[in-house]
Amino acid sequence: MRLFLCEKPSQGKDIARVLGATQRGTGCYTGAGIGVTWCIGHLVEAVPPEAYDDRFKIWSIEHLPIIPSVWRVAVKEKTAPQYKVVEALLAQSSELVIATDADREGEMIAREVLELCGYRGPIQRLWLSALNEASIRKALGCLRPAAETERLYHSALARSRADWLIGMNMTRLFTVLGRRSGHGGVLSVGRVQTPTLRLVVDRDRAIESFVPSAFWTIEVELTFQKQVFLAQWIPPASGADAAGRCIRQVVAQQALHSLQRSSEAQVIDVQTQRVREAPPLPFDLSTLQQVCSSKLGLDVQQTLEVAQSLYETHKATTYPRTDTGYLPENMLAEAATVMEALIASDPSVQALIQTTDIKLQSRAWDDKRVTAHHGIIPTLEPFRIQGLTATELAVYKLIRSHYLAQFLPHHEYDRTCVQLSCSDCALEANGTRIVQQGWHSVFIDQVVTLEDSELSVQALPALCVHASCSLHQVKIKPQKTKPPRSFTQGELIKAMKGIAKMVTDPRLKQTLKDTTGIGTEATRASVISGLLNRGYLYKKGRSVHASESAFTIIDSVPAAIADPATTAIWEQAFDMIENGQMTLDGFITKQTQWINQLVEHYRTTTLALHSTSGPVCPLCGASMRMRTGKHGGFWSCTRYPECLGVLPKAQPTSNTRRRTRRRPPSSDR
Incomplete structure (x- = not known):
């Protein structure tokens, strides 16, 4: 049997329909010599430290660093039934086609399952940019050898293991150090989340210390x-x-x-x-998230979910988790078909489309600027536009407008x-x-x-x-200079993506490419959502701000871990692994050495917690910290905005604890 391994049930259903695998089974579709199943996202996950050794159940600095000699994954409890379905189908298969999302994570989702199941048969790769029937048939006609995308898996493993090494070791280290200094909670540290948090902390501090002129x-x-x-x-x-x-x-x-x-x-x-102003490019995911945050007031996770729905459920637009707005030059020949599909889906755009010229070739059509994916555009086939929610329709219209703009003249003005x-x-x-x-x-x-x-x-x-x-x-x-604006989620995404522009170190600036960011198109939204869910960030209107715990973390962790430039260099390393310029083992060896140095360096450090020894909040009893407003200093509850307790500034308190920070070892990346 030839088995197609998809990422989600919706993908499996679409591919099965094209393949003629019409018999619905438990967690799969089957047909004549064909099987289609799915992973429901990650079926397996990296095991926690205590799975390697029971003594790691107790968080102790003496146990650090924790470095697995052989990395292990285990089946996720929630999706164990689907894993058993996949495992059984793999045992019956003579050939496998990986049909998960066409990116690092999609590759890892499939290959980790294959490794755990011990599958050793031939493998091919289905590379999809859209889930409409025409795109699926086109991709089925040009399956790739699995060897072409294996380095994507290695790159994803490097990312996953680096996250594990930093997250498990640094979170345990600084949580224990924090407890010694009186902090009762977990100080969560992450390879991407901590530098992202640093961006918001620095911006909040710049606003708080700003003196207008x-x-x-x-x-x-x-x-x-x-x-x-x-x-x-x-x-x-x-x-x-x-x-x-x-x-x-x-x-x-x-x-x-x-x-x-x-x-x-x-x-x-x-x-x-x-x-002469050229049209804007079709959207990449980050740009779409920025625009939807600014114009529609959507959270970045909401934008991703809507874009994913337009791609998966409605088949209205192409793959959303793309890092480029450019399009392959050979897709220009499909413009007439796309225009017909747009009119069939929404006749109200016919008059506008009649003003376009599909012979125009804007700057968007550039093979040299296309990565594994291309810009987000409408698909080749009509869809039922009446089935869209109001939010989905608004986002769809943004995507459609940016595509149509490619076929209109430059905007000219004197x-x-x-x-x-x-x-x-x-x-x-x-x-x-x-x-x-x-x-x-x-x-x-x-x-x-x-x-x-x-x-x-x-x-x-x-x-x-x-x-x-x-x-x-x-x-x-008479006017006054204004402080920097607080980050919105969209602006934070932009800062994460364009972190190279914010690096001031001349040596690092030469190393980093202009396109280097922290996180990826697929992960940035979840990083921000995770920081909000953990209480390190909070929302105030459309802006996001750092909580008290965020200041404590940023003031405590090694500067290199909180520095966005460090994570951006790691992202470049992942690209090098994907391109064959670095090996997975070589990368992990260097990161292991660095984690060892960091643990030794900070093992005996005493943390100075950011929370003040100021007055107690009169409303909820929590501690308060000094803030600066337009009328000067005042005490604010550390639980703001949940608690709005404030007190006027009194005599300075004796909160003068300071931590002497030794220079940490740099990461040899």
Whole structure:
């Protein structure tokens, strides 16, 4: 029997239908010489330390580090019945086709089961980007040898074992150290979760310590040939900061008085630039999560679940867990079929589609930029759009719009900058004039792209050098600099993906690629959800903030583990294993050595917990910590936002415990 091993029941059902395996069994479909079954996600999991040795049931620093000599996995209790189904079918199979998701995790889900079951028969790989019938038939016609994707499995194992080594050893180490210092809970440490937490802790601290600076702007209302427009005063360098803001009130007041005594401004320079704006790429998962967070208010996990539903349940869009928005060049030939499917699914888009040109080849079609997957786009076949929920429909329309934009002209506009002089004061006016709407027509009433132009909507009159403009009104505006914005979940995803841009160390910046991130498209949402569920992050409106325990963890763990650059370098190592440039054993050996060094280095450390020795919350009795608001310092309950207890700042407490931090050993990656 030829057995197809899928990841989820829904995949199994779709593939079985195409194969003609119509007989439904327990946990499988069968047909003439064909079997289709599934794993329901991970059927097996890495065993905990106590499975290797009973003494590890007690958390003790003396037992650390815990390094398995032979790595073990065990069947998950919840899915044990399905594992038995797969095991029995494998015993009857003469040939296997791995049909799990086409990524590292999908490869690992299948191959760990095959290893545990001892399957030794021939293996092929089905590589799917969509679950509609045409895509399945196309993929079945070009099955890959299993050897081509085996390194994906090794890469996933490297990720899994690195997570285990850091999570099990560092969590036990710092939890025990925390208990010695009076912390009663678990201090959970993770390879990806801790650097992600560090991003939020650093941002919260930057906001809390931010001191606003005053600056002044002057807005001038001008008229030329009966058309009113606005100009901004340009302060002299002697009164401005590096960003060009006037930071000296006396300079702004002098300019205000000078302008108020004037009635005209002279144009001294006019510069107009024609700008051609290319359409945004189709979505990768991270970009989709950012847009849905910003525009639809969705959590990143919600966006992933909706995208997965559009892919699996409705067959409306392609595989969502992709890290690129680019498309294979040969898929351009399928554009006409996709357009027909879009109209059949939703006739209301027919008029818009008639304005597209499928002969256009945007920058999205680039084989060199396509990875194992391509951008998220609509599928080749119609689907029942009425079956979508309101949220699914909103996300589907975003995906569809980004695809249709590829077949419309560039958006073109003229950007004009006018320099004026008025009573020895320099003024500047900016404006735009749309020349061709182009792909922007797809986004009418729907701002969805992260590449939106930051343009003034002001239309300027036809100004020329030496023209005189009448001055009508002058306004001075006292302003203050603003602190960094709190992370939303979408912005946190963006920071995780683009972590290389945030690294300041010149050596690391050279090592990291611009595309290197922490976590993967498949895992970032679950990392953020895990931090929320553990109480290390909490939501306030659309933003996320670090809890008291988060500050304790970040202040306690080795800097290298909390440093996002470290995890980004690991992600590069996983890519190297996938590409054959590094071996799994070599990577784990180096990580084992590093874990040994860290345990020895921190074994006798005394933690200084972040929680204060300040007053007790009058509402719930928990401890309080000092925070800074717009009116100065105050005590806030450490259980905020669940508890809103506050007290005014009193005399400083004696909470002066400090921990002398020794320099930890660096990871030899």
